[in-house]
Amino acid sequence: MIRVTLITIGDELLKGRIVNTNTTQIGSLLRRHGYSLQRNLTISDNREAIGQTVTEALESSDIVLTCGGLGPTRDDITKHTLAELFHSQLVWHAPTLAFLEARLAARGRVLNDLTRRQALVPDVCEVVPNPNGTAPGMMFRRGQSLLFCMPGVPFEMIHMLEDGVLPRMKAAFSPGYFDHRIVRMTDIPESDAAMRMETFENEKHPALAVSYLPRLDGLWIEVSVRMEEGQRAEAEQILNDAWMQVRGLFADKIYAIDERSLPDAIGEALRSRGLTLAVAESLTGGKIAASIVSVSGASDYFKGSVTAYAVSVKTSVLHVPQEVIDSQGVVSEAVARAMAEQVRILLGADLGLATTGLAEKDGDVFPRAWIAVADAAGSEARLLNLHYDRPSNIEYVSNYALRMGLERLAGTSSPVI
C-alpha cells in the first residue's frame, strides 16, 4: 500500500474560521485514482511546526501533499520554510512571473510587490503550474519520497491535483487495483444495518472492506476491494459478487448507488421520465431548491420554487386557503399538501414538493415538519419529528423531501432502483 500523508496548513483551520473541505476533495479524488490517504495532519502557519511535520511525514510516507500557506501575506510562510528544509535558495521562476503579469493585466490590475514574489520558488523544486491562481505548486524529492506543495484555495488546489500532481504521483508510484461501490439508503439505524450485514462480514473475501457512514441523507455502506494491479479481473469479480449480496440485503432501503447524491438521483428520475419539478418551502427556506440547482443541468427538469416563509406568502402567492391555516394550523398536513399541489400548478410542473414546520423548539413546541408531494394524481404528506439542531433539522427535512419525491416518481413507497 502506498503511504500518502496530507498536511493541511493554516491557522484559520485550527481556529475554526474555515471548514477544511480540501481534505474531503483530496481524499475523494485520490481514492478514485486508487490511492488511500493514510492520515491528514492540520497544523498552524508556524515555521517550526511546518518544518518538523513535513520532515517526519517524509520519513514515514511515499508521498506527502501539503495544502495551504502559499498566499502572499506574512502569515503564509510555507515556501520559505521549505527552502530552508531543502537547503535551497529562492529564485525567480520566469514562466510564473510572465503568467502573473498576463493574469493581472487581463483583469486590469497592476502586479504589486507581494504578488510578484509569488514567482519566487526554491531552486531545487519542480514547479507545478497553477492556471487558476497566483501561487505556483512545487514538487520536491527526498530519497524515494515525493513532496507536493499546493495552494489552499479549493478550486486552485483541486485542478492542480488532478492535472499536475496525480500524473507525477502515478509516474513514481502505481497505486495497484482498487475499486469501490456505495449503497445509499434511508430509514435504517446503523446498528440494524450492521446486524443484517453480520453473516456477509464474517464470510467476506479478505481483500474486501466494508464501512458504514451515517449521514443526514441516510446511511451509506461502502464495499471496496484492493488487490495487486495484475489481479484486476479477480478483484472485479470479488467486488461484483459482494456488491450483489449487499444490494440484496438492503433491497427495501436503497435510494441511490455510488456517487449519485439525492439531488442527482431525483434529477435522473425526472429526466428519464421527461417530468418537471417545483418546490414550495417554508422551514427549509430555499435549501431544497438550492440542492437541486447544485446539479449541473438542473434547468432540464427544475422549474423553480417559492419560499413561503411568511404566512401571508402561503396565502397570497401559493393560494393556500386562509381558513385551512386557521383551522388546521400552519404546520399541518392540509397546509403541506395544499402547498405542494399549488406550487406545481403555479409553476407548471409535473411534481410538487412542499415543507412546513418548525426547525427549532419554539417555547414548549418541539421541532417537527410536514412534508408533502403532489402530482396530477393527487398528494400525500408525512409528519417528521425532528431531533437535531436548527441547521441539521433543515438539512434532514430537505433530504427527506427529495426522498419522498423519488418514491412518488417510482410510483411506490418501496425502492426506486
Add this chain to the structure above:
Amino acid sequence: MIRVTLITIGDELLKGRIVNTNTTQIGSLLRRHGYSLQRNLTISDNREAIGQTVTEALESSDIVLTCGGLGPTRDDITKHTLAELFHSQLVWHAPTLAFLEARLAARGRVLNDLTRRQALVPDVCEVVPNPNGTAPGMMFRRGQSLLFCMPGVPFEMIHMLEDGVLPRMKAAFSPGYFDHRIVRMTDIPESDAAMRMETFENEKHPALAVSYLPRLDGLWIEVSVRMEEGQRAEAEQILNDAWMQVRGLFADKIYAIDERSLPDAIGEALRSRGLTLAVAESLTGGKIAASIVSVSGASDYFKGSVTAYAVSVKTSVLHVPQEVIDSQGVVSEAVARAMAEQVRILLGADLGLATTGLAEKDGDVFPRAWIAVADAAGSEARLLNLHYDRPSNIEYVSNYALRMGLERLAGTSSPVI
C-alpha cells in the same frame, strides 16, 4: 500556552466521504474559551494508528481530544483500543445503560445488542454524559495530561464539549487571557490589504497577532491578543487600540464585525429599521433564501423568495415582461431589476434582491451574473464576471447579493457600519 491536540478518527474523513466540520466547530469553541488548538490529526479507524497517535499526542500535549470512532459498528474500534492502552477492562456503566433503555423506549424501539454495548466503558475512565446520542464520552488521565473521547456525530459532540469537556478542561488548565476581533470586508485583494496593514504590523504590540482569511464572502482580518490572566486590563486596552487602528485602515471596506455573518448582518440591518425582505433567484437557485433562513428568527424580517429557474416562471410568477427578456436577454440588467422590483411587490416586502446569470460556462459564454436590489425608491443592478467553479460561483453571487442589500439599506454604496 496550553497545548491542545485534536485527533479526529474515521476512514470516512480520509476517503472524502464526509466533510470534517467537527474540527471547525471544536477550533472555534475552544478559541472562544481562550484555548488554541495546536494541531489536528485525522487518522483511520485502525487499532495501531489510534493507539500510536493517542500515545504520542499525550506525550506532547496537555489536553488531547478525540472525536469519532465510538459508533456501534465493527469499524468503530476506538473504545477497545483505549481500554488496551490504559490496561483497563470494559465494564458496564449502569447510568448509561439506564439512559439507553429509556431513550430507545421513548422512540418505540428496542435496545439491540450492538447499542446495548455502548454502555460498556473502560473501568479507569470517567464517563462524560452524552444526552444526545448512544455513545458516552470518556475522560482518561495520564500523568498531568488529560484525554477526552467524544463521539463523531456533530451535534452530540458539540454539546458534550460545551457542557462536559470544557468545564473539566478549565478545572485542570486555565487558559489565560485571550480575546480577538474580526473585521469582514469585501472588494479588496488580500495582498492590497496586507500592504495597507504594513505599518501597523511593523509597530504592533508583541502580544498581538494578525491573520488574513480570504473567503467567498470577502476578506476577513482577525486581530487577537494573548496575555496572562492577571494582565487582563492591559490586554483589553492593547486589543482595543489595535482594533480602532485596523477599523480605521479599512473604514471604506468593512461590512461586518466579529462573529456576525452576512446573513446576520442583513438581518440586523432589516430588524433595526423595521423592514422586510423578499428574494428572486435564478442562478443562485434558493441559496440566498436558505442563507437568510439559517439565522434563527429570520421570520421577523424575511417574507420569502421565488426561485425563477425556468424562464416561464420569470414571466408567469414574477411578471417580467416577455419583451424585455426577448430584447435584452434573460441574463441582463433589465431582467435582474424587474425580478427585484416584482418580487418585493408580489411578496409585500420593503426590499427586493434578485439574481440572474450563468453559474458555469455554457458553450462559449463565460459565467456571469446580474444582481439587483430594489426598494420603494427604485432599483439598481451590477454585473459580476465569475471566475470560480459552479458551487463557488453560486456562493459568491449569493454573498454579493446580500452585500448589495446591506449597502442599499445603509442608503449608500459606502460602508454600512
